[in-house]
Amino acid sequence: MDMIETFFARGHAADLVLVVLAIEAVWLKTRGWSLSRIAGLIGPAVFIVLALRAALVGAGWGWVAVLLALSLPLHLMDLRGRLARGA
Numbered sequence: 001m002d003m004i005e006t007f008f009a010r011g012h013a014a015d016l017v018l019v020v021l022a023i024e025a026v027w028l029k030t031r032g033w034s035l036s037r038i039a040g041l042i043g044p045a046v047f048i049v050l051a052l053r054a055a056l057v058g059a060g061w062g063w064v065a066v067l068l069a070l071s072l073p074l075h076l077m078d079l080r081g082r083l084a085r086g087a
Helices: 003-009 012-032 035-056 063-086
Strands: none
Touching: 003 035, 012 035, 035 063
16 A cells, blocks of 8 residues: 555544544634634534544444434534524
8 A cells, every 4th residue: 555545544534624623623613703603613624534434444434423413413504503693
């Protein structure tokens, strides 16, 4: 396996995305965003990337499905907040 193939096969590509999402969350918090607003914005992406990571490392389909399903409530929370703010 070459380096890039290993990077993806071991899930490190997803790990890198998770680090970027964590940095974004910290940055938003320093800008005064509430934790619930940050969770609504970034939370769905975190669960989707965790599902990607699970798929990349060969986890069972059940884990992938659960992680994808967990993104929905956070997405709906974000959507409700945006509609309430008129954004």
